[in-house]
Amino acid sequence: MSISLTDTPLTIGGDLVLKNRVVLAPLTRGRSGVDQCPKSHSVDYYVQRSGAGLLISEGTIPSKQGMGWSGASAIYTPEHVAAWRKVTDAVHAAGSKIVCQLWHMGRVTHSSFHGLQPVSASAIAAEGNAHLLDKKKSPYEVPRALEAAEIATVVEELRHAAACAKEAGFDGVELHGANGYLIDEFLQSCSNTRSDDYGGSPEKRFRLLKEVIAAVSTVFPASRIGVRLSPNGAFNNMGSADNLETFTYVIKQLDALGLMYLHVMDGLGEQRRSRSRARCVRRRR
Numbered sequence: 429m430s431i432s433l434t435d436t437p438l439t440i441g442g443d444l445v446l447k448n449r450v451v452l453a454p455l456t457r458g459r460s461g462v463d464q465c466p467k468s469h470s471v472d473y474y475v476q477r478s479g480a481g482l483l484i485s486e487g488t489i490p491s492k493q494g495m496g497w498s499g500a501s502a503i504y505t506p507e508h509v510a511a512w513r514k515v516t517d518a519v520h521a522a523g524s525k526i527v528c529q530l531w532h533m534g535r536v537t538h539s540s541f542h543g544l545q546p547v548s549a550s551a552i553a554a555e556g557n558a559h560l561l562d563k564k565k566s567p568y569e570v571p572r573a574l575e576a577a578e579i580a581t582v583v584e585e586l587r588h589a590a591a592c593a594k595e596a597g598f599d600g601v602e603l604h605g606a607n608g609y610l611i612d613e614f615l616q617s618c619s620n621t622r623s624d625d626y627g628g629s630p631e632k633r634f635r636l637l638k639e640v641i642a643a644v645s646t647v648f649p650a651s652r653i654g655v656r657l658s659p660n661g662a663f664n665n666m667g668s669a670d671n672l673e674t675f676t677y678v679i680k681q682l683d684a685l686g687l688m689y690l691h692v693m694d695g696l697g698e699q700r701r702s703r704s705r706a707r708c709v710r711r712r713r
Contacts, residue, residue: 488589
């Protein structure tokens with residue numbers, strides 16, 4: 429029996445009924461301006477794509493320090509909530525569902541965006557350039573390794589962003605754990621050389637994501653939380669020699685949590701993967 433992707437409803441997240449099996453992947457827009465609030469053209473953009481049963485929002489910044497992309501939207505102030513409410517109301521009126529992708533950019537931010545030193549799992553800079561607010565480029569800065577005590581603050585920022593997303597009318601959230609951003613920086617051994625409870629083994633490198641999911645689960649049930657991973661990606665200077673072991677472990681752990689979905693990107697920046705892995709191996713020697 430054949431199944432039509434466009435005509436067959438699908439239930440996910442326990443009771444979230446999608447009108448069809450088409451999902452819009454998150455597509456970073458960079459059109460929200462310096463206030464990071466979606467504008468009227470964002471409402472039009474999402475409504476135009478609401479033929480899909482589920483829309484995943486563009487990457488949305490959960491805190492001041494998570495910002496590193498000119499024009500990126502955000503979801504941590506009342507103004508952000510009010511702006512996003514216009515989007516979610518319009519999408520729901522069109523018969524679709526929408527989740528908010530929470531996107532802390534970690535070491536690939538730049539101090540010019542927020543006046544703060546970028547943070548990461550370890551003090552290892554990514555290669556390449558940040559694209560600044562004035563459209564100029566500047567090499568990525570060496571991030572500051574988060575102190576263990578500070579990690580709770582990051583977890584709370586993501587929980588708060590999820591609460592703002594719920595207030596704004598989103599049907600759930602997706603945690604961006606891919607493409608070399610903060611959560612991915614903790615997961616991978618090439619960017620995480622810590623020796624505390626958040627580094628070393630795959631179990632310890634998974635701890636940040638596990639704690640974020642637990643915190644966000646106080647806002648949305650686990651069945652309304654998605655996670656994005658990129659096990660084979662080299663984007664933002666990622667790719668680790670032990671990724672097969674690491675992501676096999678991570679995915680098994682996520683599977684046991686009853687999440688809404690796992691969103692796997694495969695091979696973004698793959699042409700640089702072998703070179704990136706070689707660099708990571710050398711760093712660990």
